[in-house]
Amino acid sequence: MTWKAEVDGGRCMASGMCAGIAPDLFVLDDERARPLSEEVPEEERVLDVADSCPAMAITIVDGGATVVGPRP
Amino acid sequence: MTTAETTPIAYPFNDPEGLDLSGAYEEARHRPGLVRVRLRYGEPAWLATRYADARLVLGDRRFSRAEALNRDTPRQGEGQMDGGILSMDPPDHTRLRTLVAKAFTVHQVEKLRPYVRELTHSLLDELEAAGPPADLVDRYALPIPVAVICRLLGVPEEDRPKFRVWSDAALSTSSLTAAEWERNREELRAYMARLVQEHREAPRDDIMTSLIEARDQGDRLSELELVDLCVGILVAGHETTATQIPNFVMVLLDHPDELRRLREEPELIKGSVEELMRFVPLGVGASQARYATEDIEVGGTLVRAGEPVLVAVGSANRDALRFDEPGRLNVARPATQHLGFGHGVHHCLGAPLARLELQEALGALIGRFPNLHLAGDVVWKDQMLVRGPRVMPVGW
Numbered sequence: 001m002t003w004k005a006e007v008d009g010g011r012c013m014a015s016g017m018c019a020g021i022a023p024d025l026f027v028l029d030d031e032r033a034r035p036l037s038e039e040v041p042e043e044e045r046v047l048d049v050a051d052s053c054p055a056m057a058i059t060i061v062d063g064g065a066t067v068v069g070p071r072p
Numbered sequence: 073m074t075t076a077e078t079t080p081i082a083y084p085f086n087d088p089e090g091l092d093l094s095g096a097y098e099e100a101r102h103r104p105g106l107v108r109v110r111l112r113y114g115e116p117a118w119l120a121t122r123y124a125d126a127r128l129v130l131g132d133r134r135f136s137r138a139e140a141l142n143r144d145t146p147r148q149g150e151g152q153m154d155g156g157i158l159s160m161d162p163p164d165h166t167r168l169r170t171l172v173a174k175a176f177t178v179h180q181v182e183k184l185r186p187y188v189r190e191l192t193h194s195l196l197d198e199l200e201a202a203g204p205p206a207d208l209v210d211r212y213a214l215p216i217p218v219a220v221i222c223r224l225l226g227v228p229e230e231d232r233p234k235f236r237v238w239s240d241a242a243l244s245t246s247s248l249t250a251a252e253w254e255r256n257r258e259e260l261r262a263y264m265a266r267l268v269q270e271h272r273e274a275p276r277d278d279i280m281t282s283l284i285e286a287r288d289q290g291d292r293l294s295e296l297e298l299v300d301l302c303v304g305i306l307v308a309g310h311e312t313t314a315t316q317i318p319n320f321v322m323v324l325l326d327h328p329d330e331l332r333r334l335r336e337e338p339e340l341i342k343g344s345v346e347e348l349m350r351f352v353p354l355g356v357g358a359s360q361a362r363y364a365t366e367d368i369e370v371g372g373t374l375v376r377a378g379e380p381v382l383v384a385v386g387s388a389n390r391d392a393l394r395f396d397e398p399g400r401l402n403v404a405r406p407a408t409q410h411l412g413f414g415h416g417v418h419h420c421l422g423a424p425l426a427r428l429e430l431q432e433a434l435g436a437l438i439g440r441f442p443n444l445h446l447a448g449d450v451v452w453k454d455q456m457l458v459r460g461p462r463v464m465p466v467g468w
């Protein structure tokens with residue numbers, strides 16, 4: 001099972017946090033980050049990334065399109 | 073390619089008084105490779121001065137902060153800054169950071185804006201009532217971030233004189249011996265440990281209480297990590313912001329056209345805070361050393377596994393390859409990704425909060441006093457990691 005990750009380019013402030021925590025899943029281009037692949041593994045680490053984003057720019061949704069990250 | 077055999081040059085370059093960026097940086101940015109430097113204490117290091125190199129070193133997981141704990145790390149004071157979130161690598165760093173990250177997101181912090189605004193206005197009322205001249209640092213720049221971080225963390229504001237001394241020493245590069253530095257840190261830890269105990273007995277709605285829950289119920293951090301994280305947030309949470317407020321005012325007074333423009337177009341305040349963060353080289357020297365965990369090429373130098381690299385953020389922020397007219401202050405500069413809050417996993421935890429405080433503090437001050445000016449000699453901080461006025465008399 002996988003989740004889906006999305007980065008809101010309008011909010012991202014290129015802090016480099018996501019690519020720092022999970023370089024296998026997120027990359028930082030010049031001005032904004034993006035997931036390397038939309039599909040991300042169902043791991044705690046992925047939720048950690050979404051929780052850590054200072055801009056709240058990362059959303060993780062599960063197979064049923066329910067938002068699982070960032071956690072409330 | 074440059075090699076490690078080059079004789080290291082003395083660092084830091086910046087004059088501790090004033091906010092100028094040493095000309096040595098511009099030269100360094102134009103020369104290929106990294107610069108070999110030596111600080112007063114610790115092993116020699118590479119220095120990165122260009123924007124792209126800075127972002128690589130700060131953002132790439134192959135560079136470690138934790139390795140500094142095993143090393144005689146390059147530093148300006150004898151005491152070793154160890155422990156704390158800034159000396160950790162993922163996944164340990166992620167574990168601690170996620171416990172507090174939520175409290176400092178843009179969304180969360182924005183809720184504090186009305187409170188911060190009220191705070192700035194009541195401080196300005198007090199200034200006006202007392203009449204000029206007044207010390208901007210003591211009467212305005214310090215009370216704002218102190219009140220905010222105390223409230224968020226759950227530290228009594230009345231203790232400000234106590235922790236001011238400790239946190240000054242924690243950021244000091246001065247004559248403190250390693251033993252004195254150590255003693256100071258232990259006092260600050262003991263103070264925080266007492267507060268943690270009080271919060272355990274009487275939980276409140278603050279960050280300390282939520283960290284205690286994460287420890288006692290989730291076992292997600294150790295007691296020492298808990299105490300050090302609170303210490304880190306308290307120290308980092310007020311000193312830098314309190315220093316940047318007068319710095320920004322100094323720079324704007326030095327650039328009357330930009331100040332006038334900002335007064336006429338107050339909607340530029342958010343962007344101008346970003347521009348001032350870029351423009352003001354806050355640090356005397358560079359950020360804490362990063363250690364290469366494997367051989368990595370940075371800007372034409374092969375950094376060998378185990379070698380430390382320092383990042384001169386103030387220099388990277390003036391890199392002409394990244395910014396047009398980098399030496400010019402332009403309050404209307406379009407959004408830029410400056411590195412004033414660092415980059416990568418250690419990107420400033422409090423950046424959204426610092427931004428909000430700076431926007432409110434600056435906006436309220438220049439709005440209230442159209443004739444704001446210096447009214448006496450500025451006394452500069454001395455032997456601190458950050459530069460800025462210690463005393464700044466102003467009139468209006």
Ligand code: HEM
Pocket residue numbers: 157158159169176304305308309310312313316354359360411412413414415417418419420421422423425426
């Ligand atoms: C204008 C004010 C501020 C400036 C210029 C600033 C700058 C920085 C920089 C450059 C770093 C990265 C250091 C490095 O990577 O070596 C950092 C980290 C940090 N800052 Fe700030 N900061 C400011 C305000 C704050 C505030 C208000 C807080 C309150 C919570 C804070 C808490 C922290 C913490 C805890 C870290 C370490 C983060 C980590 O290691 O993950 N800072 N800051």
Ligand code: SF4
Pocket residue numbers: 007011012013014015016017018019028032033052053054055056057058
């Ligand atoms: S953590 Fe958030 S703000 Fe930082 S680079 Fe990733 S998406 Fe952008």
